[in-house]
Amino acid sequence: MKLIVGLGNPGKEYDGTRHNAGFACVDATQVKWGLPEFALQKKFLALVSEGTVGNEKVLIAKPQTFMNASGESVAKIATFYHVEPQDIYIVHDDIDLPLGSIRVRKDGSAGTHNGMKSIVASFGHTDFPRIRIGIESRGVTAPQEQDITSFVLHPFLKKELPLLKEGLENGVNALEMALKGDLTGAMELYN
Structure with missing residues (x-):
């Protein structure tokens, strides 16, 4: 089994925010792959599609x-299904990447991302493949002009949506390549 986790914050007030780019990417993945609608699984503290x-x-x-x-949440799911770390793909926003770009890694530190820090703390290691979705948009609402928390919880502007769409499509494509056993190819294509 492969576990694909999109990171974000629950609730309508966070829909469309930069920090929910991970949710947006896995939403697009679920639709493209024709998987069932997401449903709440309380034992996992997550919405899941299987x-x-x-x-x-x-x-x-x-x-x-x-x-x-x-x-x-990720630890509960991985434990229940006995998913190995190399089969857990984390998709999350990255404030250090330009909007529309992605980066694929087979492992590595959590960096400044609090969701990744939580996952690393729960598992005690960093051996998870991840797809980082760029959310930084120079000249629109640059992070250096405001605090980072406010920036990541800010919705994308209408003029940013085409670049966001490109990044999400590339994220879905990278997940497809990884699922077919070509994580290295995804890294070579998108990094």
Whole structure:
């Protein structure tokens, strides 16, 4: 089984915000792959969509714990399904990447991302593949002009949506490549 986790904050007030780019990417993935609608699984503290893609069983999750406690949800799912770290794909926003770009990594530190910090703390290691979705938009609402928390909780502007769409589509494509066993190819294509 492959576990794909999109990070974000639950609630309508966070829909469309930069910090929810991970949710947006897995939403697009669920639709493209024709998986069932997301449903709340209280035991996992997450919205989940489960199905088969090709010959691979896949569970897509959107933790409902708020960003800073995402690790609790991810650990519950991984433990229940006995998912190995290399089969857990984390999709999250990255304030250091330009809007529309993505980066694919097979592992690495959490950096400044609190959702990733929570996951690393829950598992005690950093051995998770991840897809980072760029949310920085120079000249629109540059992070250096305001505090980072306010920036990531700010919705995308209408003029930014085409670049966001490009980044989300690339994120879905990278997940498809990874699911087919070509994480290295995804890294070479998008990094």
